[in-house]
Amino acid sequence: MCGITGWIDYHGLGPDAATVLTRMTDTQALRGPDGAGIWTSNIAGLGHRRLSIIDLAGGAQPMLAHTNDGATDPALVLTYSGEIYNYRELRAELRTRGHTFRTTSDTEVVLAAWTEWGTAAADRLNGIYAFGVWDTRAQTLTLVRDRLGVKPLYFRQTGSSLVFGSEPKAILAQSRHRPEIDDEGIIALMLPLLKIPGKSPYTDIGEVRPGEIVTFSRAGLARHRYWRLEEQIAPTGHARSLTDSADAVRDLLEDTVGRQLIADVPLCTLLSGGLDSTAITALANNQLTEGPVRSFSVDFSAPFVGSEVTPNADTEYAHEAAKFIGSDHTSIVLDGAGLADQAIREACVRSRDLPFGIGDLDMSLYVLCKAIKDHSTVALSGESADEVFGGYLWFHRDDAVWADTFPWMSDSPAHGRLHRRILNVFRPELRAKLGVDDYVTDQYRAALAEVHHRDTDTRQQRRMRELTHLGLSRFLPTLLDRKDRLSMAAGLEVRVPFCDHRLVELVAPLGWDVQTGDGAEKSVLRHAVRDLIPRSVADRKKSPYPSIPDPSYSDEVSHQLAARLADPDCRLNELFDPAVLQAAITPPAAPGALISNVEAELALNFDAWLRIYDPVLAL
Known part of the structure; x- marks a missing residue:
């Protein structure tokens, strides 16, 4: 499936661009354990971690498309995550239009489709995907996400710069500043059963919406929905x-x-x-x-x-x-x-x-x-x-x-x-x-x-x-x-x-x-x-994804929460009601509940996140 990332800055990436881009790319090593690659120019860099699914020997990324005019620089650079399920039909059609293929990967089909149709290629894709295309001639970056939003794609745009990645961790690695969570972000953390399209809890990180194309150029950011659920x-x-x-x-x-x-x-x-x-x-x-x-x-x-x-x-x-x-x-x-x-x-x-x-x-x-x-x-x-x-x-x-x-x-x-x-x-x-x-x-x-x-x-x-x-x-x-x-x-x-x-x-x-x-x-x-x-x-009545019934699990969760609350460096009281946290240490039996100790589970998740990411909260 892979992990993608990239960094564009029209004022220049600087002498450490390859090092920074490699760091960003490597944050997603678990998404792509089978290979890694980066491509950089003075103002643009793309990175890729690969999970090999189709054409195991070919399909390495970022993938380049060259013109036939003898130019040494590529015309397009693609970093892509996902699967295109109609790539065989598209490859056959593109061959009739004069395209040749070196691999049997769907990645090369996406790149050829973009060369042939530009942003209209998105309408032809059937699959789950998120990708970024850098056009070296127009000096524009285009980000595309599948229609239902199966594959994630985040970005941060500030002035002349845009950073993107399959996961926020790739974006956070570009600056190494403490991540910030504003008021709306804190609300989002309180509402894990609700996703607001295009937003993330991190203050300056947004999402490409499902079925959306985001284009970044020297003129700024432009957004277009090529498929609308409504x-x-x-x-x-x-x-x-x-x-x-x-x-x-x-x-x-x-x-x-x-x-x-x-x-x-x-x-x-x-x-x-x-x-x-x-x-x-x-x-x-x-x-x-x-x-x-x-x-x-x-x-x-x-x-x-x-x-x-x-x-x-x-x-x-x-x-x-x-x-x-x-x-x-x-x-x-x-x-x-x-x-x-x-x-x-x-x-x-x-x-x-x-x-x-x-x-x-x-x-x-x-x-x-x-x-x-x-x-x-x-x-x-x-x-x-x-x-x-x-x-x-x-x-x-x-x-x-x-x-x-x-x-x-x-x-x-x-x-x-x-x-x-x-x-x-x-x-x-x-x-x-x-x-x-x-x-x-x-x-x-x-x-x-x-x-x-x-x-x-x-x-x-x-x-x-x-x-x-x-x-x-x-x-x-x-x-x-x-x-x-x-x-x-x-x-x-x-x-x-x-x-x-x-x-x-x-x-x-x-x-x-x-x-x-x-x-x-x-x-x-x-x-x-x-x-x-x-x-x-x-005839079966619907059941949700199962929760563990083992009481030893619930006991261990409660013990872990008690230990964390006893630590003077614990930050949970910044967000959580102390009385509720204390009650969660010895929760009453809750027959019929989906999760026996939601309160302790949530607190431990937040505790891990606060320790690992050390965010600045707008409290």
């Missing part, structure tokens, strides 16, 4: 039946999964035993020509404890699904003592550059990815099906659907109570000073204003369209960010077939009566794959 969700006037919709989804999923099986390294699927991952595993297994697909699931050594939010365990369903499909399945069993290791938490915080992470969910995903990496370098995941097909509880509970806020922040079991527990850890006077509730309201109103409606829409049609937009634009990015950072920190590329933009364009405009046409959530998807999955999985 335009895809807009009603089209073409009504589909449940059967027609399911057939169209099946055809598209078969094409999407088939494209995403292309790799020159071992490949597998993440199989939880839920509808989404089982469908992907079955579709992959049907299209592989050499043996069964490998599948992996996570399990815990402690016995499962059911709750309202997590009604059933994944294990039995994952094994039943694997047997039904015929996949070569492995269950990765995690124990509480190992997962509570402080080094694992710090690795997760470093991977995300921020103290985000809910309970043990980051740690278990990171350890799972590291275990899978011993066997495979690419994994297909069912991520984003709940946002695309309306699977979450907050699509179906009236107290969430009709709440005058983001539905997962409402006062309901549909994530909302988790959101409130997180927010209540912070000092009440700090929340009041920053106006957190007003900020959420303002962002909610701004998000709703993006949604396109039709005058003839019913109240429910309008609301469900709004929820689809909110989920895909403000909730899904938090999950994609988590999956990308933690998997890439383990050197594992995770592909997400349900994030194919063509699938969003097909499903998002469907009426809610079609989406729930059989009386259950995700009716369209369920009907599309019902012949591929066991009946038990098709």
